[in-house]
Every structure is written in C-alpha cells, then in structure tokens.
Amino acid sequence: MTALEVFKIGDKVAEYDSSKPFLAFEYYPPKTEKGVENLLKRMNRMKKLGPLYIDVTWGAGGTTSDLTMDLCDRAQKEFALVSNMHLTCTNMPREKVDEAIRVAKEKDIKNILALRGDPPIGQEDWKPVDSGFSCALDLIKYLREQSGDFFSISVAGYPEGHPGRINKVEEGTVLSESEKGRVVTLEDGQYVCSDKDFQEELEYLKKKVDAGAEMIVTQMFYDVDVFLAFVNACKEFGINVPIIPGVMCVTSYGGFKRMGKLCKTRVPEEVKDLFESVKDDPAKVKQAGIKLGIDMSKKLLENGTPGLHFYTLNLEDVVMGILKGLDMVKENEEDDE
Numbered sequence: 001m002t003a004l005e006v007f008k009i010g011d012k013v014a015e016y017d018s019s020k021p022f023l024a025f026e027y028y029p030p031k032t033e034k035g036v037e038n039l040l041k042r043m044n045r046m047k048k049l050g051p052l053y054i055d056v057t058w059g060a061g062g063t064t065s066d067l068t069m070d071l072c073d074r075a076q077k078e079f080a081l082v083s084n085m086h087l088t089c090t091n092m093p094r095e096k097v098d099e100a101i102r103v104a105k106e107k108d109i110k111n112i113l114a115l116r117g118d119p120p121i122g123q124e125d126w127k128p129v130d131s132g133f134s135c136a137l138d139l140i141k142y143l144r145e146q147s148g149d150f151f152s153i154s155v156a157g158y159p160e161g162h163p164g165r166i167n168k169v170e171e172g173t174v175l176s177e178s179e180k181g182r183v184v185t186l187e188d189g190q191y192v193c194s195d196k197d198f199q200e201e202l203e204y205l206k207k208k209v210d211a212g213a214e215m216i217v218t219q220m221f222y223d224v225d226v227f228l229a230f231v232n233a234c235k236e237f238g239i240n241v242p243i244i245p246g247v248m249c250v251t252s253y254g255g256f257k258r259m260g261k262l263c264k265t266r267v268p269e270e271v272k273d274l275f276e277s278v279k280d281d282p283a284k285v286k287q288a289g290i291k292l293g294i295d296m297s298k299k300l301l302e303n304g305t306p307g308l309h310f311y312t313l314n315l316e317d318v319v320m321g322i323l324k325g326l327d328m329v330k331e332n333e334e335d336d337e
Contacts, residue, residue: 025049025054025055026055026311028057049319072107085113089115111151137211160182161192165194167193169190178229182226223271224299251313
C-alpha cells in the first residue's frame with residue numbers, strides 16, 4: 001500500500017502551464033480478470049511517467065460500475081495515482097447514482113467526470129430512464145446538491161461539436177469560414193456542426209461550468225487548429241475553466257478508421273495519408289501513431305495548453321513513444337520499461 005493524499009484535480013490544474021505541463025492517462029475497465037490484472041500492472045509501470053491523475057471510464061448503465069470504482073480505489077491505494085472516475089447517465093436510475101456517490105465518498109474518490117454517456121449497445125437513440133437524468137447538466141447539479149464541493153467535477157467538450165450535432169452537408173449548402181474549419185469528410189460525404197448548433201453547444205457547456213464543472217476534457221481530435229479554435233470560442237463565450245485536449249493514441253489502422261467514423265472526427269489530409277501509407281504494417285501504424293501524437297502534442301504545448309490527456313486504449317507503447325519524442329521521459333524511466 002502507498003500512502004496518498006487525494007487531491008481535487010480542479011485545484012491542481014491551475015498550478016500547471018505549457019512550460020510545466022501535466023499528463024493524464026485514461027483507461028477503461030477490461031472484460032476479463034486477466035485483463036484487469038494486466039491493466040493494474042500497466043498502471044503501475046506507467047506511474048513512472050508521472051501522470052497528475054488517471055481516468056477510468058464507466059460502462060453504459062453502470063455495467064462496469066463496481067469494477068470502475070474498484071480500479072479507481074486500487075489505483076489510489078496501491079499505486080498512489082489520483083483517480084478521476086467517469087459517471088454517466090445512461091440507464092442510471094437515481095438510486096444507482098446515489099450508490100455511486102456513496103461508494104466514491106467511502107473510497108475517497110474525490111474526482112468525477114460527469115457525462116451523459118452513449119446509448120446502450122444495440123440502441124440507436126439515447127433515452128433517459130425513469131427517475132434518472134437526461135443530460136450531464138442534470139447530473140452535475142445533482143452531484144453539487146447532494147455532495148457540495150466534495151467532488152471536483154470535470155466535463156466533456158467537443159471541439160468539432162457533439163457527434164449527434166454533426167450532420168450531413170446538403171448539396172448546395174454554403175459553409176461559413178468557421179464551418180469549413182470544422183467540416184468532416186466521411187465515406188458518404190461531408191458533415192459539419194453548423195454555426196447555430198455550435199453556438200448552442202457552447203451555451204450548454206457554459207451551463208455545465210456554471211453548475212459546478214471545474215475543468216473540460218475534450219473529445220478526441222486530429223486537427224489541432226480545430227481544438228485551438230474551440231478554446232478561443234469558449235473564452236469569447238465566458239468559459240474560463242481549464243480546457244484539456246484529449247489526445248487519442250492510435251495503435252491500429254482499424255481502430256483509427258473505426259473511431260474516426262464513430263466520433264465523426266475531422267482528419268486532415270496529411271494525417272489520412274500518413275496512416276493510409278502504412279495501413280498493412282501494424283508496427284508502422286504504431287510508429288505513425290507515435291509521430292502523430294508527438295506532432296499534435298508539440299503544437300498544443302506551443303499554444304499554451306496546460307496538460308495532455310491521453311486516451312491510452314489500455315496500452316502503453318504509443319504513449320511512451322510520444323513522451324520520449326517530447327523529451328518527457330527520463331532515462332531511468334526508459335530503463336524500467
């Protein structure tokens with residue numbers, strides 16, 4: 001056991017800037033006991049990279065709730081890794097949320113990423129359950145009503161707009177300059193979150209912050225200019241909490257294509273070409289993922305982001321490669337790998 005004074009992430013991020021950026025690693029609960037065992041070993045190894053905190057995702061409807069909370073608890077107690085626990089609204093009646101709050105307090109988990117969540121597998125549209133919450137804003141309000149300032153609450157931000165608001169561009173539509181900067185090209189045409197919808201997205205994000213969110217972690221993106229435009233738009237709208245970029249660690253060509261389609265992510269031509277040129281060689285795809293992560297991270301840090309939140313996919317090679325490329329890994333950490 002390792003003694004840890006659990007802090008609230010929202011209080012800590014203000015101490016960091018691009019000259020001294022922090023790192024965060026996001027993991028998801030594995031489906032098997034062996035997977036859990038491997039993840040815990042990986043968390044312990046990656047601890048040497050010095051993350052400020054880790055994130056653990058929450059399965060739809062609390063399907064991984066016990067495991068999510070157990071992983072957060074063990075990360076804190078065994079590895080001294082402050083944990084940011086995801087909590088969603090999907091298939092979560094109020095009593096399940098109450099139980100999650102109770103257990104989090106009991107285990108001294110002081111950080112929550114509040115999300116609406118995706119529809120359950122096999123269900124196309126998202127629907128609230130009886131006595132549940134219809135959106136992240138409701139969940140944030142409830143957390144504050146029930147727990148005061150016990151939790152540091154973070155929320156999601158969508159630089160390209162929420163995928164549900166990224167719609168197909170109809171033939172003949174004239175896009176504004178800001179829409180052109182967000183437009184996404186998929187196999188069946190172009191998609192974009194319109195300026196009107198993007199404005200409503202900002203209004204909703206501001207409500208989440210005003211309700212008690214202290215930090216924003218973004219959806220994955222591959223175009224850093226889209227993230228920077230989002231940050232500027234937030235500032236102009238009066239959203240002044242830290243905005244942390246979510247950096248996807250690409251480990252396979254199939255995953256790159258699948259996640260891009262699912263999230264309706266804008267892929268610059270040079271990024272598309274990079275992965276298309278190596279798609280049949282898994283090792284080269286990983287190297288391309290490392291190169292992309294380095295290039296994106298450098299540009300993000302040059303533009304003042306205080307930290308980098310890595311979507312690790314429960315793997316470490318690409319994360320390690322990116323951090324080596326940024327000169328953020330010490331020699332003894334490399335030796336211990």
